[in-house]
Amino acid sequence: MLYREAGQFKSSYADDQRIFPLRQDRHAFWALLAAAYVGVPLLANDYWLQAILTPVLIFSLAALGLNILTGYAGQLSLGSAAFMAVGAFAAYNFMLRLPWMPFPLAFVLGGVTAALAGLLFGLPSFRIKGYYLAVATLAAQFFIIWVLTKFPWFSNYSSSGVITAQVLSLAGYKFLTPVSKYLLVLICVSLFALAAKNMTRCAIGRAWMAVRDMDVAASVVGIRLMPVKLLAFAVSSFYCGLAGVLYAYCYIGTVEPEAFSLDLSFRILFMVIVGGMGSILGSFLGAAFIVLLPIGLDHILSALPGAWLPAGFGSNLQLMLFGGLIIFFLIVEPQGLARLWQIAKEKLRLWPFPH
Amino acid sequence: MSELQFFAEVLTGGLLSGLLYALVALGFVLIYKASGVFNFAQGAMVFFAALTYVGCLEKLPRWTGLAADSVLLVWLALLLALAAMLLLALAIERLVLRPLVNQPPQTLFMATIGLAYFIEGLAQGVWGANVRGLELGIQDVPMDWVLDHTGMIVSRFDLFAAGVAATLVTGLALFFRHSRVGRALRAVADDHQAALSVGIPLATIWRIVWAIAGFVALVSGLIWGARNGVQFALTYTALKALPVLILGGFESVPGAIVGGLIVGASEKLAEVYIGPWVGGGVESWFPYMLALLFLLIRPEGLFGEKHMDRV
Numbered sequence: 131m132l133y134r135e136a137g138q139f140k141s142s143y144a145d146d147q148r149i150f151p152l153r154q155d156r157h158a159f160w161a162l163l164a165a166a167y168v169g170v171p172l173l174a175n176d177y178w179l180q181a182i183l184t185p186v187l188i189f190s191l192a193a194l195g196l197n198i199l200t201g202y203a204g205q206l207s208l209g210s211a212a213f214m215a216v217g218a219f220a221a222y223n224f225m226l227r228l229p230w231m232p233f234p235l236a237f238v239l240g241g242v243t244a245a246l247a248g249l250l251f252g253l254p255s256f257r258i259k260g261y262y263l264a265v266a267t268l269a270a271q272f273f274i275i276w277v278l279t280k281f282p283w284f285s286n287y288s289s290s291g292v293i294t295a296q297v298l299s300l301a302g303y304k305f306l307t308p309v310s311k312y313l314l315v316l317i318c319v320s321l322f323a324l325a326a327k328n329m330t331r332c333a334i335g336r337a338w339m340a341v342r343d344m345d346v347a348a349s350v351v352g353i354r355l356m357p358v359k360l361l362a363f364a365v366s367s368f369y370c371g372l373a374g375v376l377y378a379y380c381y382i383g384t385v386e387p388e389a390f391s392l393d394l395s396f397r398i399l400f401m402v403i404v405g406g407m408g409s410i411l412g413s414f415l416g417a418a419f420i421v422l423l424p425i426g427l428d429h430i431l432s433a434l435p436g437a438w439l440p441a442g443f444g445s446n447l448q449l450m451l452f453g454g455l456i457i458f459f460l461i462v463e464p465q466g467l468a469r470l471w472q473i474a475k476e477k478l479r480l481w482p483f484p485h
Numbered sequence: 486m487s488e489l490q491f492f493a494e495v496l497t498g499g500l501l502s503g504l505l506y507a508l509v510a511l512g513f514v515l516i517y518k519a520s521g522v523f524n525f526a527q528g529a530m531v532f533f534a535a536l537t538y539v540g541c542l543e544k545l546p547r548w549t550g551l552a553a554d555s556v557l558l559v560w561l562a563l564l565l566a567l568a569a570m571l572l573l574a575l576a577i578e579r580l581v582l583r584p585l586v587n588q589p590p591q592t593l594f595m596a597t598i599g600l601a602y603f604i605e606g607l608a609q610g611v612w613g614a615n616v617r618g619l620e621l622g623i624q625d626v627p628m629d630w631v632l633d634h635t636g637m638i639v640s641r642f643d644l645f646a647a648g649v650a651a652t653l654v655t656g657l658a659l660f661f662r663h664s665r666v667g668r669a670l671r672a673v674a675d676d677h678q679a680a681l682s683v684g685i686p687l688a689t690i691w692r693i694v695w696a697i698a699g700f701v702a703l704v705s706g707l708i709w710g711a712r713n714g715v716q717f718a719l720t721y722t723a724l725k726a727l728p729v730l731i732l733g734g735f736e737s738v739p740g741a742i743v744g745g746l747i748v749g750a751s752e753k754l755a756e757v758y759i760g761p762w763v764g765g766g767v768e769s770w771f772p773y774m775l776a777l778l779f780l781l782i783r784p785e786g787l788f789g790e791k792h793m794d795r796v
Contacts, residue, residue, distance in 0.1 A: 206591055254777055258784045261523045261594065261735065265727045266780060269773035276770050392724075396598060403595050446614070449606030456599030460592055461584040 133478045149327060166316055171309045179308040180381075182425065187312075187319045188376045189417035193401040194326050194410065195369025200399070201407035202330055203362035204342025205255055205263060209270035210370045210398045215390035216274060217244040217371025218378035219284050222385045225296050226286055233298045237318075237375050244371020245364040247274065252363025256356050259345070271392055278387040285385070292386040295379045311380040318376060322369060327410045329365070338362055339408070370398075404459050406466025415467040423455070424448055494639075495757050496750055501643040503749020504650040505708060509726040510733070510741040511654060512701040517735045518674040519694040520582065521590060525597040528723020529604035530699060533573065535706030535715045538566040539619055540612035570699030573604070578692045605720060616716040619707065646708045653704060657697070658738050666693060674736070728772035732779055734786025743787060748772045 133154050140146045150156045170183065196210045221240030224231055231239075251270040255263055278284050285293055298305040298314070305311055329335050337358045340348035349355050378385045397420055405416020431444045463469055509531060516524040541562035549561070581596055661667035672680040673690050681687055706715075709722055729748050733740025755771045785791055 206594075254780060258780050260590070262731060262780060262784065262786075264523075264594070265731050265773070266777050268724070268727060269770060269777045272770035272773055276767075399595065399598070443610055446606040446610035450603050450610065451606075453599040453602030453604070453606060456602070457581055457596050460588070460596045460599070461581075464588060464592055 133475070133481075147331075149331075163320070166320075167313070171313060176308045179312045182422070184308070184312050184315050184381055185377075186414075186418045186421045187315045188373055188381055189398065189401060189421055190414045191319050191322060191376065192370050192373035192398050193405060193413035193417045194323060195366045195373060196398050197402045197405075197407065197409070197413045198326060198330070198338070198369065199362050199366035200402055201409065201412075202335060202342060203338040203359065203366075204345075205252075205359060205362060206260070207267040207366070208264050208392070208395050208399065209251065209267035209274075210366075211390040211392065211394035212271040212274040213244045213248055213367040213370040214374025214377060214394070215278055215387060216247045216367075217241055217374035218385050218390070219278055220244065220371070221375040222293065222295065222378070223284065223286075232300060234300070237372060237379075240375045241368040241372040244374065245368040248363045248367025248370075249360055252360050252367075255359045255363065268392075271395055275387050275390065292384050292388075295383055295385055298379060305380075315376050315380050318372065322372065323410060323414075326369070330410065334358075334361065342408075400456055403456065404466055406468030409466070409468035411471065412466050412468030415471070419467065423452065427451060492754075495753050497639055498643065499750035499753030500746050501640070501647045501749070502753070503729075503746040504647040504742070505705070505712075505745075506722075506725050506729045506748055507742045507745025508650045508653065508701065508705040508708065509722045510729040510745055511657070511738065512698045512705070513723075513726060513730055514733075514735065514738055514741045515657075515694055515698045515701065519670050520673075520691055521677075522582070522593045522597060523590070523735070524698070525594065525723065526601040526604055527698065527702060527726070528720040529601040529608070530570070530573070530702035531706040531709065531722055532715075532717065532719040533604050533608040533706075534566055534570055534699065534703035535619065535710035535719055536608045536612045536617075537569045538562050538703070538707060539617045539710065539715045541565045543617075566703055567700065570703055571696050574695035574699045575692055577695055578688065582691060582695075583688065601720070601723075605717070609717070614717065616714050619710040619715050642712065646712070649704065649708060653701065654738065654742055657701075661738070666690070670694060725772070728776035731776040731786055734788045737786070737788035740786060740788035748775070751775055 133152075135152055138151075138153055140151070145151075148156075150159055170179075174183065192210060192214060195213075196207060199205050199207050217240040219240075220243035221233075221236045224236040224239050225233060228236075247270070251267060254266045258266060282288070303310075305314055330338070337348070337353045340351070340353055341355060341358055341362075345355055348358075374390065377389070382389060401416035401420045402413065403416070404419050405414070406412025427448050428444075431447065459466065509527065512527045512530070513524060516522055516527070542558065545558055545562055545565075549558075577600065581600060582593075585593055585596055661670060669680070669685045670690055670693070672683070672685055673687060677687065680690075705722065706719065709719055713719070725748075729741060729744040731744070732747055733742070733744030752768055752772050756768050759767055759771075780786075
């Protein structure tokens with residue numbers, strides 16, 4: 131009844147190419163944006179902003195990056211955390227060594243540096259694919275973290291290797307409160323999510339999907355594989371790099387190689403799987419799910435009577451549930467949460483009629 | 486000690502540890518050959534197997550009343566660990582592989598990452614997370630005979646482990662070449678549908694292969710555990726095995742051995758000769774880089790099958 135396209139006609143090309151063709155969708159989207167930009171800063175407390183909303187947004191950006199590479203272009207990567215580290219360290223060094231540089235520029239340059247690293251490690255994708263490529267991206271993960279740990283220049287000769295991130299300030303305003311950091315992250319994420327959505331809808335995105343579905347066929351119809359694959363690597367690493375910068379500056383507040391371990395790469399991969407491969411919305415849903423799952427499990431486990439579980443079992447139970455849920459999702463809905471959302475919308479379209 | 490002697494010593498050490506990598510890589514190859522699944526959980530299985538063995542060894546005296554140092558205990562623990570691996574293999578086939586049949590390989594790969602998390606949590610949840618020692622009765626001391634004759638230090642334990650690895654590999658290779666199950670397995674590896682249509686029971690073959698992979702995991706878990714202690718770091722042995730797989734090719738048992746030898750030797754040599762130039766610690770990434778460079782020349786690994794893509 132409520133959610134129906136009846137009476138909405140597309141009378142121009144612009145109408146036809148809208149991201150949300152349905153008026154109801156548009157209204158819901160604007161309401162969501164308003165809630166995120168106005169409602170949340172007014173209502174949410176520091177715990178929610180700092181421990182839940184900011185990381186969800188940051189990981190959404192990282193998941194978007196990996197989704198472009200894995201979900202759209204079909205190149206499996208296990209090195210996303212390393213590209214996040216490149217972004218974080220590059221931004222740190224730009225701000226440290228060029229103090230005049232405004233931080234948004236340093237953030238973007240951090241992303242660009244990560245993109246260059248991504249290009250470099252994307253080169254093997256020309257010759258190899260599938261599992262071999264996945265293992266090759268592991269090389270990036272280990273090599274980059276090793277370089278960042280081994281050469282003290284990157285961490286400005288800090289003795290512990292852990293650096294406190296600089297305070298972000300722009301035109302005299304300092305980003306110190308959780309609300310300001312949240313808004314900064316939100317702006318970045320909404321801008322780049324829009325960019326990603328549009329990239330995947332235009333010629334580049336279609337070329338990526340053609341390569342994903344079958345690269346030989348794609349090259350037969352005239353898609354040049356090398357530039358298309360490399361572009362996917364570069365764009366994906368840019369997103370991951372920027373997410374790394376935000377992760378270091380707006381979430382954990384330190385820049386350290388250990389924060390960007392292989393485990394983080396896997397978590398980002400899970401976000402993409404659980405959320406839905408090849409879906410922008412899925413990246414957000416997946417990131418929210420994977421960030422909230424441990425927090426939710428903690429709450430449930432701590433609510434149980436303490437004597438019921440042996441000591442230290444909680445974290446292991448969490449690992450088991452985490453792994454189990456991944457398998458469960460792959461079995462029940464290989465296309466992820468985004469697909470469930472789609473099914474729900476289709477049901478809503480018919481409601482309240484059975485057919 | 487002369488320069489050449491030192492080189493030989495490093496090389497021997499590397500080759501011997503390379504056989505240990507090959508042992509882990511073998512588990513990957515078996516499963517990949519039979520079911521086309523790149524089983525990331527192999528490292529977790531190694532950890533689970535070793536932990537189950539040590540855990541049984543700890544608990545059994547209390548359960549059965551046997552003396553803590555009896556030989557029977559060791560065999561009983563070994564048997565229990567083997568049974569646990571068998572159960573695990575059956576459970577994986579039933580609960581993970583069968584529902585995911587016909588899914589693209591990437592999905593299966595990611596399912597095994599989830600499986601790795603699950604098994605790690607299970608192992609630590611059941612047996613606890615503390616580091617345990619594991620005693621196989623072979624000391625990690627230099628061989629006197631080799632030391633006297635050539636002046637090289639070659640660990641007795643390394644030699645024993647290499648011997649076990651070599652025996653296991655030869656045994657498996659013979660098994661696959663000459664036994665009925667082995668032939669069926671190679672048929673499945675070649676073409677699932679063709680194998681099914683001539684009446685080879687796919688599910689049974691999968692169960693057998695995962696059980697054998699579990700057995701290989703137990704052996705590698707015992708050896709690696711005796712060497713470095715039974716701890717969470719055992720799961721990282723899987724990461725050591727990946728460059729081995731790339732070098733050797735995913736489908737080849739001999740490839741796993743040759744790849745293991747190359748990785749082990751080059752890793753130790755790089756640590757000794759390149760390490761000092763860049764500050765050490767190159768072991769963590771050198772095999773990967775080597776494998777990556779190698780892939781640029783031969784994308785399917787040394788002994789991997791060449792694939793032809795058709796539209």
